[in-house]
Amino acid sequence: MNLDWTHFTPLTSLTGGILLGIASAIFILVNGRILGISGILGGLFPPKLGDTAWRLAFLLGLLAAPKVFHAVIPTEFITSPRIEAHDWMVVVAGLLVGIGTRYASGCTSGHGVCGLSRLSPRSLVATASFMSAGFAIVYLLRHALPA
Amino acid sequence: MTNKTLINRVVEFAVGLLFGLGLMLSGMTDPGKVIGFLDLFGSWDPSLALVMGGAILVGVFAFTVAKKRTATFLGGVLRFPTSMDIDKKLVIGSLIFGAGWGLAGFCPGPALVSMADGQPKALIFVVAMLVGMLGFELMDRFVHAPRKAKLKAA
Numbered sequence: 643m644n645l646d647w648t649h650f651t652p653l654t655s656l657t658g659g660i661l662l663g664i665a666s667a668i669f670i671l672v673n674g675r676i677l678g679i680s681g682i683l684g685g686l687f688p689p690k691l692g693d694t695a696w697r698l699a700f701l702l703g704l705l706a707a708p709k710v711f712h713a714v715i716p717t718e719f720i721t722s723p724r725i726e727a728h729d730w731m732v733v734v735a736g737l738l739v740g741i742g743t744r745y746a747s748g749c750t751s752g753h754g755v756c757g758l759s760r761l762s763p764r765s766l767v768a769t770a771s772f773m774s775a776g777f778a779i780v781y782l783l784r785h786a787l788p789a
Numbered sequence: 790m791t792n793k794t795l796i797n798r799v800v801e802f803a804v805g806l807l808f809g810l811g812l813m814l815s816g817m818t819d820p821g822k823v824i825g826f827l828d829l830f831g832s833w834d835p836s837l838a839l840v841m842g843g844a845i846l847v848g849v850f851a852f853t854v855a856k857k858r859t860a861t862f863l864g865g866v867l868r869f870p871t872s873m874d875i876d877k878k879l880v881i882g883s884l885i886f887g888a889g890w891g892l893a894g895f896c897p898g899p900a901l902v903s904m905a906d907g908q909p910k911a912l913i914f915v916v917a918m919l920v921g922m923l924g925f926e927l928m929d930r931f932v933h934a935p936r937k938a939k940l941k942a943a
Contacts, residue, residue: 643833644833645832645834646832649821650835650836654816655816658813659839659840659841660811660844661808661811662812662815662844663843663845663846663851665805667850667851669801670861670867671854672797672800673797673865674861683897687922696801700802700804701901702805703801703809704805704806704902705805705901705905706802706905707812707902708813709905710809711809711810723818723820723903724821725820725821726820726821727893729910731893732910732914733917734889735895735914735917736889736895736913736916737918737921738885738886739890739918739921740923740924741882741885741921742882742885742889743882743886744921744922744926744929745881746880746882747870747872750897750898751896751897751898753883755841756848756852758841759844759848759849760869762870764875764879768880771880771887775885775887776887776888776890776891777827779890779892780827780891781829783892784828785830
């Protein structure tokens with residue numbers, strides 16, 4: 643295994659992670675809810691009476707983040723995203739993520755952050771599964787198939 | 790709208806904002822970084838382990854406090870997940886999700902944030918993801934639910 647020191651960002655990644663933890667903490671302690679993006683979004687299909695406003699409030703906040711981020715964070719901490727996938731791959735990926743997260747009732751936030759924080763065995767299995775699949779697909783795409 | 794409802798809406802918005810800022814600062818909104826983390830056999834970027842580690846560190850503390858309480862700080866209901874099932878649905882769903890995650894480097898939160906940041910590929914991803922979620926909903930309603938009802942009746 644080689645470490646990619648040029649892209650390694652320990653300080654911003656750890657700080658960002660702590661912010662994710664604080665957001666999840668406020669959400670359970672103040673709003674009484676698990677912060678899971680796929681569940682919050684997927685629960686809008688179809689919108690149910692009395693169960694929609696909180697989802698929209700959260701999502702609006704999430705979508706407002708880039709504007710605030712660019713206004714607040716000095717440019718040296720901002721890296722432009724590297725997106726290598728072709729459009730067709732992005733479409734397939736989106737479909738898989740949409741279907742998979744709903745079947746599993748959670749994604750990186752609900753299972754990966756909140757579930758593991760709650761020490762939920764169910765979320766541990768989910769996280770181990772999606773991580774393994776991620777490792778396998780990237781191995782296939784980067785190392786097995788190109789050769 | 791009662792005062793308490795209004796406070797809830799404001800906090801939900803603020804939490805969404807904070808979560809989005811955390812995703813951007815951490816590097817989760819950069820698919821190259823996500824794939825760099827998933828690329829164990831190439832040049833490995835361990836940053837995302839620190840993202841998860843930092844989040845869980847705070848999370849463990851918060852959920853320990855939450856589990857001891859009977860209501861939220863605002864006196865509302867604490868909604869903990871009730872399902873304990875470790876079944877095929879959980880594992881296969883997670884494998885499908887992980888495959889999609891590795892394919893493009895986007896998971897749901899970062900994709901939404903990147904879309905709002907004006908990344909065209911994130912927009913394509915989000916549209917496809919919503920189609921996938923809608924597809925699941927339709928399957929659940931018209932295929933899974935009737936099958937389950939039939940099993941119960943039999």
